[in-house]
Amino acid sequence: MGKGFNGVMVKAGGGRDYHLTVTSSEYVTDKYIRLGFAGGGLLADHPVHPTQWIRLWIPDEHSDKLHHRGYTLIDQDPAGDRFSIEFALHGGPACRWAERAAVGDPLDATVLGSNFALPETTPAEYVVFGDTASLPAINTLLDAIGDTPARVWLEWQYESDRQLPVRNKPHHQVTWLQRVNDGRLLCETAQEMTCPDDTFAWVACDSHTTRSIVKSLRNTHGLPKAAVKYQAYWK
Ligand SMILES: Cc1cc2nc3c(=O)[nH]c(=O)nc-3n(C[C@H](O)[C@H](O)[C@H](O)COP(=O)(O)OP(=O)(O)OC[C@H]3O[C@@H](n4cnc5c(N)ncnc54)[C@H](O)[C@@H]3O)c2cc1C
Known part of the structure; x- marks a missing residue:
């Protein structure tokens, strides 16, 4: 499957790759779906921080192309190497993949660029x-x-x-x-x-x-x- 130009750039930037596996799927509303994932070692390498996000390589339905999309990790469990991702549904390739996803499905991800920390001095x-x-x-x-x-x-x-x-x-x-x-x-x-x-x-x-x-x-x-x-x- 092809990561194309985005794949080259992310690799050059030092991104680290992981193989995720879908562990659960539930609709939060008709327009919002939450998937559980096993992280393939991701949380052992990357400590949890607020707004932590990763790059997903979403398989295209009709070709071997992969779509490069940012998504946020929530409810991370570093000990179990598990987390969830919530997808707002609006009809794009990532949303359609999320709706099709079943327990056991694989998904490639790369970590690069997520580094937010709260300000050192607490704001008002x-x-x-x-x-x-x-x-x-x-x-x-x-x-x-x-x-x-x-x-x-x-x-x-x-x-x-x-x-x-x-x-x-x-x-x-x-x-x-x-x-x-x-x-x-x-x-x-x-x-x-x-x-x-x-x-x-x-x-x-x-x-x-x-x-x-x-x-x-x-x-x-x-x-x-x-x-x-x-x-x-x-x-
Ligand atoms: C750091 C980061 C973290 C993110 N975390 C999350 C997350 O946890 N959950 C989440 O749902 N999204 C998240 N996003 C946003 C998500 O990556 C984009 O919405 C992405 O474009 C969805 O890809 P797609 O393939 O479904 O649609 P695309 O192919 O990108 O777009 C298809 C069509 O849908 C429209 N569209 C795209 N996104 C939206 C939207 N949100 N609302 C309405 N219309 C839209 C586009 O304008 C286009 O017309 C995050 C983005 C970044 C950069």
């Missing part, structure tokens, strides 16, 4: 912008930040999205906003909100929305570069 507050693709990462972030307050804005596309479990505690305020006009409501919120100096922002939406939010955080609210962690999760 976290502000978080995401959607159903970044919800698994946001849940690991909420688990990790403990007592620190957070405001979280999540974009929904399907009616059932707002039933997805968010691991917020009482001091983490969660607001769901519908996706309209390619992320307009999230972008407006980022522009119009108040943002104390000592804030840490974490942003992972589609590429256009991510860019717009980061611009507001830096230019309108004056957050320094080091206080904004962002990554586009999809195009």
Whole structure:
């Protein structure tokens, strides 16, 4: 099966390869599926950290091509070398593979580039912008930040999205906003909100929305570069 140009780049960057095996499959909602995996040694080599992600090589249904896609590890069990991945379903090749996947199915993965750590000095507050693709990462972030307050804005596309479990505690305020006009409501919120100096922002939406939010955080609210962690999760 062909990893193509992405495979060459990931190899050149020092990525380490693993063979995963599907161990379970369950629908969380009609538009969200959670698969369990045995990690093939992955967690022994790569310590768990919030928002930890890996690169999956998704088999194409119609050719020997492999699609290169980022996905987040959740509920990692390093002792058992097991974890889960949640797939927001929107009809792409990775989603279709996840819906077809059965216990025992193999899947190749590479680890390269996942290295987020919480800021050394605890911020006054976290502000978080995401959607159903970044919800698994946001849940690991909420688990990790403990007592620190957070405001979280999540974009929904399907009616059932707002039933997805968010691991917020009482001091983490969660607001769901519908996706309209390619992320307009999230972008407006980022522009119009108040943002104390000592804030840490974490942003992972589609590429256009991510860019717009980061611009507001830096230019309108004056957050320094080091206080904004962002990554586009999809195009
Ligand atoms: C670091 C990282 C971690 C990620 N973790 C997760 C995760 O844990 N769970 C998860 O579900 N996704 C996650 N993503 C996002 C996921 O990699 C993308 O959504 C990916 O494009 C899905 O691939 P696909 O083959 O299904 O669709 P693609 O072939 O990439 O796209 C097919 C079509 O679907 C659209 N599309 C793609 N993604 C979305 C989306 N999320 N919502 C609506 N439309 C979309 C595209 O615009 C395109 O029209 C992560 C991405 C990164 C970079």
